[in-house]
Amino acid sequence: MTDKNTALVQGTLDMLILKTLALEPMHAHGIGVRIEQISQGVFLVNAGSLFPALKRLERAGWVESDWRSTENSRRAKYYVLTAAGRKQLKSETRDWKTQSVAIARILEA
C-alpha cells in the first residue's frame, strides 16, 4: 500500500504541487483544495499522497516550510517554493509539454 499509487502519479503530482505553490505559499489542505478546484474536480488529492509528496519535495530542497497562522488564525504549516523549486518546475513543465504533445500526436495518428 505504500507504493501502489505513487508510480504513475508521482511525477505529475509533484509538478502540480510546485505549480500551485508558484502562485503563493499554502498549507497542505489548501494545496489539495486548489488542485481540485483548478482541475475542476478531475484530480482529487488525498492526504495519503499529498503528505509523502510534500515530504519528498521538502527533502529535495524544492519547497521550504514554516508554521504560520491561517486567515482564521489557526496554526498551519505553510509551504513555500524555493529558487531551486522554481527551476525544477520550469524544467518539469517544459518536459511535460514536450511529452504531452508527443503523446497527443501518437494518439491522433
Place this chain on the structure above:
Amino acid sequence: MSTFRKLTAGFKELMRKKQSESELDEELNAYVQNAAETKVRDGATPEEALRLARLEVGGRETVKHQVRAVGWEFALEVFAQDVRYGVRMLLKSPLFAAVALTTIAIGVGANTAIFSLVDSILLRPLPYPEPQRLVAAGTNQLGDSQMSPMGNADFLAWRDRQQSFEQVAVLGGAGGSFALSGLGEPERIPGVDVSADFFSIFRIAPLKGRGFYFGEDRPGAPGVAVISEQFWGNHLGSDPNVLNRTLTLDGKQYTIVGVMPADFRFPPRETVDVWAIRTLNPATARPPFGLHALGRLKPKVSMRQAAAELDQIVSQVNAQYPSSTPLAGVMMPMKVWMVSEVSTALLVLLGAIALLLLIAVVNVANLLLARATIRQREMAVRMALGASRKRVVRQLLTESAVLSLLGGVLGLLLAYLAIRAFLAFGPGQMPRLNEVGINSGVLLFTFVVCVGSGILFGLAPALETSRPALSDPLKDANRSSSSASAHRTHRALLVFQVALALLLMIGSGLLIRSFVRLSDVSPGIQRDHVITAALSLSNKYSDPQIPQFWKQFLEKVQALPSVEAAGISMSLPPNLLEITNPFTVEGQGYDPHRKLQLADEMSVSPDYFRALGIPLIKGRFFSPADRVEGEKDPKIVIINQSMAKQYFSGRDPIGGRIQTGDPNPSSPWETIVGVVGDVKYSGLDSGSKPTIYVPYNENGWAGWAWSMYLVVRSSGSAAQIVPAIRAELAGMDNTLPLAHVRTMDELLGASLVQQRFRTWLITGFAALALLLSAIGIYALISYSVSQRTREIGVRVALGAQRSNVLRMVLREGLQLLVFGLLLGWVGAFSATRVMRSLLYSTSTTDAVSFVATSITLIVVALLACYIPARRATKVDPMVALRYE
C-alpha cells in the same frame, strides 16, 4: 537530488525523529481542521464536517507511515526493527535457537578453520618482498615430470652463466641438521647449509648483523653462519655480543655473522636454528645431486624465459659430461614448490567441510520450515493487515541472517580453538604453519559464508511461510493442508542432505580403506624391540678413522646386556632414504639414452640386517671378515629381492656383477654376495624398488659414513638401553650427540602422521554429517507423524494393525533414503576422482567403501525413522480423534 543531500537529510531526520513525528501530527490535525472548515463553509454542520474530514484523511497511521517511508533512513529503521524482532523470536524458543545456533556454529567454525589453513598455506603470497619473483629450480630426467634437486656441476654452470636472476643460491637437503658441540651437552640442531646469495634472495633484514656476503661460499673462505632468533635466545641467552662468537657444527668452526628474526623460516617445513655457509667446490663431476636451487628473477624477466635459459645451460652440462644421463632444466614458482605436497589434501578437506556446511544448512532450513508451518498463522495475520509479501520475506530473511551471524560469531570462536588445537596436535610437518591464523581475509570469508548460508537456509522457509494463502491458516491452524508444499520442500531438502552425507561418508570410507592398507604394508623388517638414533662424527675424524670408530663403537654396544644385535646404516625405513644411485648390470651395455635405472643405495654394517630383522633370501650377509677397505680389494654388494627378480630373472644373482654411478664401462665391478627381503626406504606407500647395500667400511664409502643411523635390537626397554649407549659414546668421544632417539614403532607411526590425520579429520566430518542427517530425518518423520496423528488414529480405529502403521511411516522415510542414496552415488562417482593422489592402492570407486558406507547410512537412517514410527504405532485412536 544529490546523494550527499539525501544522506544528510536522512541523518537529520534520524536525529530529530521525535520532533518531526509530533510536527507531522500537528500538521495532520491542522489539515483536518482546515478540511472541516471548508466543509462548514459549504454548508455542513460542524460535527458532520469534522467526521467527513476525518474520513477523507483516512488512516492517520497509514499516512504517517507513508511519509516516513519517503526517506532511505526508513529502510534502516525497518531493518533494526526486524533484527530486534528476530532476536526476540529466538529468545522465545530457546531450544530451537540452541539447536540452530550450534549447528551453524559447527558448520561455520569448521569451514573457517579449514579455510584459514587453505588461505595461509595455499592462497596468500609468500611473506617476502615481491614473492612472485621467487622461483625454485631443479633438473629432471627427460620425459620425467617431477623436479629433482640439481647436481653440483649444473648449479655452478647455472650460477655463472645465467642472465635472468638477480641472485641464485642452493641449500642442501631439507631436513638437515648439524651436530653442535662446545655449548654444554653435544646435541643435534636443525639447520641447513646454504650458498652465499641465499639471504639476498629473500630480502628479509636480519635482526642483528648481516646475511652472507657474495663469495663467502668460495673454497678456502672462513666458515660463517647465521642463527635464528630462537636459537639465539635458548642457546646463547640472547647474548648482545653474539656476533663473531663461534659455533662448532659437525666439528667445524663457524663464526656467527647474523641473527634472523623468528618469523623467517626457510626451508618452511621445520624450524631452522642455523644457516651455515655451504662451500661450493669447483665441479669435478656432475654429482653430488641433492641441491635445492632457488632464485630471484630480475624484474620483467618471466619464469618461462628463465626456465628456457636454465634448460639450455643444463644441456651444455649434458654435453660436458657425455657419460652422464642427459637431464633437462625445470623451474616452478617457489610457492608451488613449497606447498605442492599438501595442496590436494587441503583442497579435499575444504571441499569436505563445505559439504558439511551444506548439510548443516539443510538442517537449519528444515528446522525453520517446521517453524514456518507454525508461524504461517502469524504471517497470514500480518499480510491480512496489509504487509506485502516482500515485506514479510524481508523480515523472515532478516531473522535468518540474525541466526546465521550469531552462529557465525560462535563459529569464529570454535574456529579459533580448532586452529589452536591443530597447531598444537596436528601434523607438524606442513609448510607455512607458522603463518596460519585468522586474518581479515578469513574474517571476510566467514562473513560471506554466514550471510550466504543465512540466505540459503532462510529463503525456502521464508517463501513458504509467506505464501499468499490467506484464508486457510486463519481459519484453522490444526489441519493445515497448506503445509503440503512446505512438506514437499522439506522432503526435497532431506534427499539432498542424505546425498551430501553419503558423498562425505564415501570419501571418508575411501580414505579409511587406503589408510588401513597403508598401515598393513610391511616395511620388510621386524618392527618390535628396535631402537634407532642418528649419530654424526665431527670432521676431526679422517676417512680411515671413521670405520675404525664405528667398529669399536658397535662392538661396545653389542657387548651391552640385553642387546641382541647392533648395526649402522646410511638410510632407515620407512622413509629416511639418503641417496639413490644409478646402476648397470653386467651385460646391459651403456646406452646413454636409456632411462636411468636408480636404486636406493646405502652403506651398512654387517649386523644391520639382523638388528632390523631383514630376512636373508639367498647367499650371505656381510661379515666382519670381509676385506673391503683397500683400493684393490674386490667390491661386494647385497641386493634386495625386487632387484634380483627384475634384473636376474632366471639366473642366480649370487656372483652376478653390477656397476654403480653413471653408466661407464670403466667403473669398478661389484659382486653380489647376498639377496635380502625388500625394505621400504621411501615411504610405506612407495612401490618396490631396487636396493643396493654396500659395506660401510668399503673403499670409497668410508667418507660417507661420518653420519649414520644406529639400529639396536634389544630385549630391554629403551629407557634402560639408551643411557648405556650414551655412556659408551661419551667414553669414546664426549663431543658427539646421540640424536633423534626413536623406536622403530615410533618411526613407522610418524611416517603416517599426515595420512592418519586427514583420515581422522574427514571421518570426523563424515560422522558429523551422518549425525546431522540422522537428526534431519528424525525431525522430518516425527513432524510428519505428528501431522498425521489424526489420520493414523482413523486408520487404527478402522482396524489397521500396528505393523501396517509402522510400515506406512517407514515407507515415507525409505523413499527419501532411496532418492538420496541414488543422488549421493552419482555425486560420489564423479567427485571422488579428486582424491586419487591421496589414496594408496584403493580405487576412487572402491566397491567396499561405497557399499559399506551406504549400508551404514541406511541403518542409521532407518533407526532415525523407526523411533518416530514406533511412536506412531502407539497412537490411541480415541485421543487422536478427540484431538480435533
